[in-house]
Amino acid sequence: MSTKLWSTSYYVLAGGLAVLFLFPLIWTGYASVAPAGATNQQDGFGFGNYASLLDYDAGLGRYLWNSTYVSVLTVAFTLALSVLGGYAFARFTFRGKDTLFIVTLAILMVPYSTLLIPLYSMLGDLGLRNTLTGLALVLTLYQLPFAVFMMRISFEAVPKEIEESAMCDGAGTFGVLTRIMLFAVWPGLITVGLFSFLAAWNDFIAPLILVSEADKAVLPVAIANLRQQSMGAIDFGATQAGVVVMALPCLVLFALLQRHYVRGFMSGAIKG
């Protein structure tokens, strides 16, 4: 086959696929502002669908706050646990070290739904059911295998000499961690933070099961419920406006932190 023909067919195929992948994304942005029957955007283009989200039930502001609160709390829990744990696994020997590491990774083997049934009952006993804090703790659990693994290899990659010279200057292990190691592992911190934020922001089944009060709903659950509103008629315009609101932070984070995305996948590939 001639080079010219090869090159043309390459771009036809690659470009055609790009159109197919981008089309639904462009369509949802368009549909959220385009006029349509049975929506709040009847004449011409505008933000009527977003306005109906603002007034829907507890209001978009409330759901945005709930989602942000849960996501930030999940990131904080995940970072705190994985920094301390990763430091311990990378730099210390202690009894039960290997067992603890394997049990932490074993979380990946257990399906979400298997744990949500007993967690629903347990959170009730602990007074954490129907709370955003309880939800964040459960979301943290599923971030832990990746986060602890990632922080362990991040700490292991730091040269030991840096630490030893600080030790000689009289710093304790905690001082070494906070004053030196944290700065050396910051790419790992960003990757763990990014992935746990996205996972918490987008999770659906855990908040669906663990949080039933309407004004504590997170965005995905609230938007999914929105469809059953307004006397059986589905407000498709408001639904697509909701999709855009949920997608925007993800797209912004992707644009800002592209390199860290790939870094996370790379460590996934290493695991395999």
Add this chain to the structure above:
Amino acid sequence: MRYSRKLAGALYAAPVAVFVLVFFVAPLLLVGRMSASDWPLLAGDLGINMPDNYAGIADNPLFWPAVGFTLKYTGIVVVLLIGLSLLLALIVADRRKGTGFFRTAYFLPTTLGLASASLLFFGFYSPAIGPLDPLLEALGADPVSWLGTPTAALWSTVVLIVWKFAGFFMIILLVGLQSIPPDVYEAARLDGANRWQSFRHVTVPLLRPALGLVLILSVTGSLLAFDQFFILTKGGPDNSTVTVVQLIYREAFQRFDLGAAAAISVVVLAALVVINIGQLRALRKDHQ
């Protein structure tokens, strides 16, 4: 002042240990106990009733259809996802004009959450505002009920999932492709291999670890499908798209029977462990 390093290590690991114990080991033990107990959603633990919950699984009229549907869905998704993501990875592997744009275009759907993507396609497939029917009309074809029949609902969901995840698996395969040293291809070319032969006999074998990871992730993810069917098809039409995890949800929160839901959960866990061990063994054997 200097305490022993062993103690320090244990102290740093303690938060993870406590957390894993409370939120992972304890619920894992509890789900076993719940599966052996009469445990209505509201009343709570009413005592052991072994083996009622497990015996009830086989009598559940939705169980075998759900297992059958989940397996069929998994088979379709895994084949299409691996095929398409491999094609995408090959398209963007070599640096040439436009590959950066193509990589981003294929990857963008991955940045969305699964629930968001499902809600997007819920509108996309709807006759009310979806773009597909006007498109068909312009081509002179009749409108299609994208979620109206069992077959249409299955394939519409498959399209959503392949769209959402192909870019994710493309990246994993891309990392695998880039770890293949260029001189291996050079050697194959000198031996007279054409493009297809060097793909078949060089790329595929050396890509095996990455393909194995993609296989395990896509099989596990599809067997545990929930969001996409809960949002897009609600298990319909006529319960034709109820997956196993949806069945667990229904038993627990629509039929208020946590004991029955726990029993199905334990069976799913056992099946998944067996399937994953089987896949890992097969991949390892292949590798040797």
